[in-house]
Amino acid sequence: MSILIMSIVQSIKLLERGMQQVKGTILMFVAIMFMLMTACSSATSTNSVVDEANSNLQTNEVTIDQTTPTDPTDPTDSNLPNKHTSEQLITGEPEKKGHLPQGFVYLDEYIPSAKQVMGYSGEKNFVGMPIDGYLSPQAITTEKAALALQAISDELEQQGLIFVFYDAYRPQKAVNHFIRWSLDEEDLLMKESFYPREEKSTLFQKGYLSKRSGHSRGSTVDVTLAFADTGEELDMGSQVDMLDVISNFNSGHITQEQAANRQLLKQIMNKHNFKAYSKEWWHYTLKDEPFPNKYFDFDVE
Numbered sequence: 001m002s003i004l005i006m007s008i009v010q011s012i013k014l015l016e017r018g019m020q021q022v023k024g025t026i027l028m029f030v031a032i033m034f035m036l037m038t039a040c041s042s043a044t045s046t047n048s049v050v051d052e053a054n055s056n057l058q059t060n061e062v063t064i065d066q067t068t069p070t071d072p073t074d075p076t077d078s079n080l081p082n083k084h085t086s087e088q089l090i091t092g093e094p095e096k097k098g099h100l101p102q103g104f105v106y107l108d109e110y111i112p113s114a115k116q117v118m119g120y121s122g123e124k125n126f127v128g129m130p131i132d133g134y135l136s137p138q139a140i141t142t143e144k145a146a147l148a149l150q151a152i153s154d155e156l157e158q159q160g161l162i163f164v165f166y167d168a169y170r171p172q173k174a175v176n177h178f179i180r181w182s183l184d185e186e187d188l189l190m191k192e193s194f195y196p197r198e199e200k201s202t203l204f205q206k207g208y209l210s211k212r213s214g215h216s217r218g219s220t221v222d223v224t225l226a227f228a229d230t231g232e233e234l235d236m237g238s239q240v241d242m243l244d245v246i247s248n249f250n251s252g253h254i255t256q257e258q259a260a261n262r263q264l265l266k267q268i269m270n271k272h273n274f275k276a277y278s279k280e281w282w283h284y285t286l287k288d289e290p291f292p293n294k295y296f297d298f299d300v301e
Contacts, residue, residue, distance in 0.1 A: 133171030
């Protein structure tokens, strides 16, 4: 009986020892799982920090690009093209290249009071796009023509009037652009504004355009008059470059006042040795032009 009791006691002790080992194993497993979870959480947190840092770095790079423009007056950037001073950017004054052939000048240097509406350098013209060779809205003429126009301007100012130039020297490449445009029958973008009653295919034939323009010789201008105090143009009955019979100097489609304004312009231009063109009231050429047989093709810039 005592042996049986001892066996039972011994079994209980072994069972207790086994339970302790199981508890130890469970505790160890729990500890390992906790360590793994902690490590994963730490890694996730680290990745988030890295991602956030990268995001901030990218944001800072964009901010730097957007808020740190190159100083336009920085002398270290003197070789960069198309530089402008802050004054030019504010006023919008076109920059001059200044590389004109001998005998040519910029009109605004001789007649600073005149307005310049150089539509061929933009989209406001009968083609509806910038014309080849017009890289800047500058009025350029031969010096001889500029001196004659300067004398006219001085006389106009006594009457409270100023010149408004719409075109002057015109590169031959611009004329070639007009020729190509006239052959495109589908391009009628500006028809209603500039040639509502004419077919573009006949504009050269009818004398509204020319394959050899006097403008390319440098002593022809497209010009009108305006009041010096307001800048308002005198009513001439049609806009410059209106390719229509209403633009003929002696058109019967204009009022007496409009006809008188055209006559005023013609008289003062004729007085200073400019001849008119009968189909365009705005078109005048210096009679004794210095290059009567030479057609230039340098860019307006």
